[in-house]
Every structure is written in C-alpha cells, then in structure tokens.
Amino acid sequence: xxxxxxxxxxxxxxxxxxxxxxxxxxxKNNEGRDxxxxxxxxxxxxxxxxxxxxxxxxxxAFRDHCGDVWYETDFYIAExxxxxxxxxxxxxxxxxxxxxxxxxxxxxxxxGYMPFAGKLNDVVKFxxxxxxxxxxxxxxxxxxxxxxxxxxxxxxxxxVKPFFDFFNYAGIHRAVKxxxxxxxxxxxxxxxxxxxxxxxxxxxxxxxxxxxxVSVELFDEAGKLVAAGEGSEGSxxxxxxxxxxxxxxYLYTLQVSxxxxxxxxxQYPVEVGxxxxxxxxxxxxxxxxxxxxxxxxxxxxxxxxxxxYDAALNLRxxxxxxxxxxNSIRTSHYPYSEEFMQLADRKGLVVINETPAVGQFDVMxxxxxxxxxxxxxxxxxxxPEVQNEGMExxxxxxxxLFKRDKNHACVVMWSLSNEPDTSQEASDxxxxxxFAYARDLDPQNRPLTFVNFMLAPxxxxxxxxxxxxxxxxxxxxxxxxxxxxxxxxxxxFAKELAGWATENKPVVITEYGADTxxxxxxLPSVQWSEEYQCEYLDQQHYAFDSCxxxxxxxxxxxADFQTWEGIMRVDGNKKGAFTRDRQPKMSAHHLKRRWDKIxxxx
Ligand code: GCB
Numbered sequence: 001x002x003x004x005x006x007x008x009x010x011x012x013x014x015x016x017x018x019x020x021x022x023x024x025x026x027x028k029n030n031e032g033r034d035x036x037x038x039x040x041x042x043x044x045x046x047x048x049x050x051x052x053x054x055x056x057x058x059x060x061a062f063r064d065h066c067g068d069v070w071y072e073t074d075f076y077i078a079e080x081x082x083x084x085x086x087x088x089x090x091x092x093x094x095x096x097x098x099x100x101x102x103x104x105x106x107x108x109x110x111x112g113y114m115p116f117a118g119k120l121n122d123v124v125k126f127x128x129x130x131x132x133x134x135x136x137x138x139x140x141x142x143x144x145x146x147x148x149x150x151x152x153x154x155x156x157x158x159x160v161k162p163f164f165d166f167f168n169y170a171g172i173h174r175a176v177k178x179x180x181x182x183x184x185x186x187x188x189x190x191x192x193x194x195x196x197x198x199x200x201x202x203x204x205x206x207x208x209x210x211x212x213x214v215s216v217e218l219f220d221e222a223g224k225l226v227a228a229g230e231g232s233e234g235s236x237x238x239x240x241x242x243x244x245x246x247x248x249x250y251l252y253t254l255q256v257s258x259x260x261x262x263x264x265x266x267q268y269p270v271e272v273g274x275x276x277x278x279x280x281x282x283x284x285x286x287x288x289x290x291x292x293x294x295x296x297x298x299x300x301x302x303x304x305x306x307x308x309y310d311a312a313l314n315l316r317x318x319x320x321x322x323x324x325x326x327n328s329i330r331t332s333h334y335p336y337s338e339e340f341m342q343l344a345d346r347k348g349l350v351v352i353n354e355t356p357a358v359g360q361f362d363v364m365x366x367x368x369x370x371x372x373x374x375x376x377x378x379x380x381x382x383x384p385e386v387q388n389e390g391m392e393x394x395x396x397x398x399x400x401l402f403k404r405d406k407n408h409a410c411v412v413m414w415s416l417s418n419e420p421d422t423s424q425e426a427s428d429x430x431x432x433x434x435f436a437y438a439r440d441l442d443p444q445n446r447p448l449t450f451v452n453f454m455l456a457p458x459x460x461x462x463x464x465x466x467x468x469x470x471x472x473x474x475x476x477x478x479x480x481x482x483x484x485x486x487x488x489x490x491x492x493f494a495k496e497l498a499g500w501a502t503e504n505k506p507v508v509i510t511e512y513g514a515d516t517x518x519x520x521x522x523l524p525s526v527q528w529s530e531e532y533q534c535e536y537l538d539q540q541h542y543a544f545d546s547c548x549x550x551x552x553x554x555x556x557x558x559a560d561f562q563t564w565e566g567i568m569r570v571d572g573n574k575k576g577a578f579t580r581d582r583q584p585k586m587s588a589h590h591l592k593r594r595w596d597k598i599x600x601x602x
Pocket of ligand 1: 165418419
C-alpha cells in the first residue's frame with residue numbers, strides 16, 4: 001500500500017518533490033534495454049517532469065514515438081533519512097515504467113495512471129549524489145489496459161494504434177517524490193460514513209506495518225476536535241454533522257496516529273466527507289435525496305503539457321464547471337491525478353470514477369463503425385489473450401484505482417470500462433467475472449457501472465445486467481441521423497431510452513456531443529457550426545426530459561482535446577463546450593441556461 005497513500009508531509013513523514021527538468025532520450029532503435037542505458041544515458045536532450053513528452057519537441061519523432069523513452073536525474077538523500085524507509089514515488093508514468101537507481105531496478109509498474117513506489121534504502125548512498133534512470137513505454141495491445149495495437153510501416157517505423165480517439169500521450173505525467181517514512185507506519189485506511197438526522201457516523205479501519213497502537217481524532221474545518229477513538233477499527237459519531245453535499249462540500253479530517261509505548265511513530269490525515277450513496281429503483285440517491293448529474297466527460301489534456309499534471313488548468317476547469325452549473329464529471333477514460341480528486345472533494349464536484357479500460361473493441365475508430373449503424377464484427381471478447389492477460393490487466397487496474405480513490409467523498413460510482421463491445425455474447429462471461437471481482441473491493445460498496453456504446457443499444461447489450469446504473473454514450477444527430485436528419489434524432493433517442501427505462505435502473509447519459517469548430521456560425525445551421533451544436537443539444541435534452549429513468553446528462557466533452565491525426569478529426573476532437581484553451585463556445589452558454597434551471601436534487 002505504500003504507494004497508494006498520498007504523499008502528505010506530517011509530523012512523521014518527509015516528502016521532497018524532485019520533478020523538474022530531467023535528461024531525456026528517445027529509444028529510436030529500441031536498443032536501450034540491451035545496451036544498459038539503465039546505468040546512465042548519453043547524448044540526451046531535456047524533458048519536463050511532469051509532462052507528456054509528445055508536444056514539447058518540434059520533431060515528429062518525439063510526438064509519434066512508439067516504444068521506450070528514457071529519463072535521468074540526480075538526487076541527494078539526507079544522512080538523517082537513514083533511520084527511515086526511503087522511497088521514490090511516481091504519481092503516474094504512462095503506460096508502464098521501470099525505475100533504476102544507481103543501476104539497480106527499484107520498481108516496475110504497468111498501468112499508466114496509478115502511483116507506484118520503489119524502496120531505496122539498499123541502493124542509495126545517503127548524503128551523496130544518486131542517479132535515477134527511468135524507462136517509460138507507451139505500447140498498447142489487446143492484452144493491455146487501455147487497448148490498442150502496433151503496426152509496422154514499410155520504412156520500418158512502428159506506430160501505436162490506440163483503439164480510442166484521444167491522443168496516446170505518454171511520459172511521466174505526475175510528480176515524482178522522495179518519501180522518508182517511519183518503519184512502523186500506517187499502511188492503509190478505510191472510511192465509511194453514514195448519518196442519522198443530525199448525527200454523523202465515521203467508521204474507520206486502519207492497518208499498520210509493524211507494532212503500535214492506533215488512535216484517531218476527527219477535526220472539523222475550523223480545526224476543532226469533534227470525536228476521537230482508540231484501536232485500529234471503530235466508529236466515531238459527530239453531533240450536528242455537516243454533510244458533504246454536491247456543490248457544498250464539507251470535509252472533516254481524520255488524523256490517524258500510530259504509537260508505541262506512548263511514543264508517536266506515525267501520523268497521517270485523511271479528509272472525510274460524510275455522505276451516503278445508494279441506488280433505489282431508477283433513482284440515484286446522494287444523502288438519501290435523488291441526485292441529477294449535470295456535467296461532462298472530461299480529459300486530462302492541454303496545450304504543450306499533453307496529459308501532464310497542471311494545477312492551474314485544474315483550477316480553471318473547476319471554475320468553468322461551477323460557472324456553467326455543472327455538478328459532476330466522469331473521469332473519462334482513465335483515473336485523473338490525485339490532486340484533481342482532492343479538488344473535487346473540496347469543491348463538492350460529484351465524480352464517476354473510470355478505470356483506464358477503454359478500447360475493448362476489435363477495430364480502431366470504434367465510433368466510426370458505430371456511426372454507420374452496422375452490426376459489430378468484433379470478436380474481441382472471444383480472444384484468449386483478452387480473456388486471460390487482458391482480464392488480469394483489467395482487474396489490476398480496477399484494484400489499484402479502488403485502493404487509491406476509495407476514501408474520496410466525491411466518488412459516487414465506479415465505471416469499469418468505456419464502450420466495451422458488449423454486443424458480443426462473449427462479453428457476458430467477461431463482465432460477469434469483472435463485476436464480481438470489483439464488488440468485493442470497495443469498502444463503501446458504491447454502485448458499479450460500465451459505459452455502453454451505440455453498437456449495443458437497448459435489447460442488444462450482453463453486460464448491462466451486471467451494472468447498477470445504465471450509462472449510455474449516444475450520438476443521435478451526429479454519428480447517426482446527422483445533418484438534415486437531426487430533427488428526428490430526439491425522437492429516436494427517446495424511443496431507445498423508453499426501452500432502457502424498463503430495466504428499472506437509473507440511466508445516466510455519459511456522452512452526447514457534436515463536433516463544433518469555435519467561430520463557425522451558419523444560419524441555417526450546418527454540422528460543425530456553433531448553431532448546430534446548440535440545436536443538437538436541444539434534441540438530446542428533449543429525449544432526456546421524456547424519460548423519468550434518466551438521472552443525469554454529461555455532455556461530451558467538457559473541452560476540445562487532442563486526438564491522433566486523421567480524416568475524422570481537425571487537429572483534435574472538437575465536441576467541447578469549451579475550446580482547448582478553456583473559453584466558452586455558444587453551446588456553453590446554452591447549457592448554462594438549462595443547467596441553472598435544473599436542481600441538483602429533485
Ligand atoms: C465515444 C468515445 C469517446 C470519443 C467520442 C467521439 O463514444 O467514448 O472517447 O471521443 O465517442 O467524439 O467520437
């Protein structure tokens with residue numbers, strides 16, 4: 001668990017951020033592993049950490065690289081850290097990495113959006129300079145999560161072909177930190193909250209490494225102690241509890257201490273929002289009130305940084321979400337940074353938290369096939385490599401996400417996959433196993449879902465029976481029934497929704513959108529114009545409002561974002577309500593007018 005507790009500095013924990021500008025080298029000939037680049041790099045260039053490496057250089061070779069890239073940096077570890085357990089921790093490296101310190105491997109990790117940490121005590125020189133080399137790889141296959149393929153062109157160039165449209169940004173995407181931790185320490189904390197009228201309840205379970213007695217204290221936002229307890233498991237009560245509410249967050253701090261013979265060994269804080277989440281029939285209840293999701297599917301994506309962590313961007317996004325009247329987002333199509341999740345807790349932004357399982361489909365550009373309205377030819381879930389290695393990678397991704405994010409009040413539901421091809425019969429057995437696996441992992445037992453796509457419409461989906469909430473991505477009026485036919489899109493969508501409503505589960509529309517170039521205006525409207533996007537939204541909203549089982553609408557996408565290049569996309573996906581530099585299109589004002597009138601509850 002060492003990697004999964006966020007690196008907070010406390011009385012007993014020391015953290016140093018070693019992000020910055022590191023040495024960097026593309027492994028153009030795929031020779032670094034054989035030629036021991038782990039021992040030190042030569043002929044390097046420079047790279048920002050954290051950042052995607054793709055959009056920094058002016059060379060295509062960097063942007064479109066397939067395979068390994070190498071990073072190197074030096075760091076010191078203080079003499080006084082010898083008594084501690086010392087780790088290097090990566091917030092994420094996409095999609096996999098191996099870390100070497102002074103030539104020795106300290107950790108390797110698969111999965112591009114989760115933290116990992118390697119212990120350094122046996123490999124570092126305390127009080128002296130140490131060298132760290134990291135190899136990061138961006139390849140995808142049907143055995144990996146997310147899914148994709150590699151093609152080799154006539155000139156020998158290898159290309160990653162993701163089975164999704166967003167750009168396959170890679171690199172060290174989140175901060176790299178040195179951590180000095182006590183040997184006897186808090187290793188894991190679970191919280192479970194509830195309330196009964198004005199009485200709040202915070203259940204907790206703490207596991208520790210090494211001996212020691214656990215005690216906990218709960219503070220309110222003013223820093224006042226409101227409850228305390230002894231022992232590694234227990235339940236605290238709060239009089240006159242302030243609930244964590246969408247758009248109106250309140251966070252208590254659970255201070256966990258580990259002591260031995262009266263001596264403090266470790267201390268660690270967890271922010272706790274007291275709230276409940278439940279699905280009842282077609283209603284999605286937060287704090288026992290029926291909640292309506294308004295918001296977007298997003299991406300971690302911006303100019304130059306790519307998918308690299310950007311604190312200013314995250315704050316701007318929070319401001320825009322607030323302005324437009326949104327109360328929720330989905331972390332499409334991978335887990336976002338821990339800092340984003342902390343902000344969401346703080347701001348009361350409701351989050352559908354998605355694993356990186358995207359592209360579980362046999363063709364690239366699945367939305368294109370879907371748009372043609374045809375039957376899927378995919379055999380994805382019949383493939384042994386998907387059923388074996390792919391399934392294992394998927395379970396790893398779920399397990400790690402739940403571990404990292406289980407205590408966040410903002411997380412109200414887990415999405416296990418985006419648009420898997422559930423029109424195939426073989427997807428039934430696959431998702432039966434994946435859902436059964438995930439059911440036991442969340443101490444808060446939050447609803448589970450996956451996001452259904454257009455090729456598995458009502459009556460044709462083989463996996464929705466395992467989901468607590470039906471999440472639908474639909475493009476009536478864009479990929480199908482676009483242009484002159486758009487006037488019929490709302491009715492067609494409403495008809496499908498009426499089918500889903502008979503399942504007696506809540507329905508959330510997790511994607512609906514139309515590509516729109518900011519600044520193109522046409523009267524009458526045409527596809528790609530700002531007018532068309534607004535008219536398209538009206539058709540969708542008509543369908544949602546016709547169906548009482550619909551408990552939410554998350555437009556695709558919050559902002560324009562980078563994709564691979566090709567004939568379907570003009571320098572990116574332009575379905576944003578905001579441009580990539582976070583300015584509103586006409587549709588943003590249109591949505592604001594609607595969402596300002598829809599209450600969070602009701
Ligand atoms: C989808 C995908 C999303 C794409 C979107 C589109 O269904 O889930 O990743 O970006 O369609 O715009 O085509």
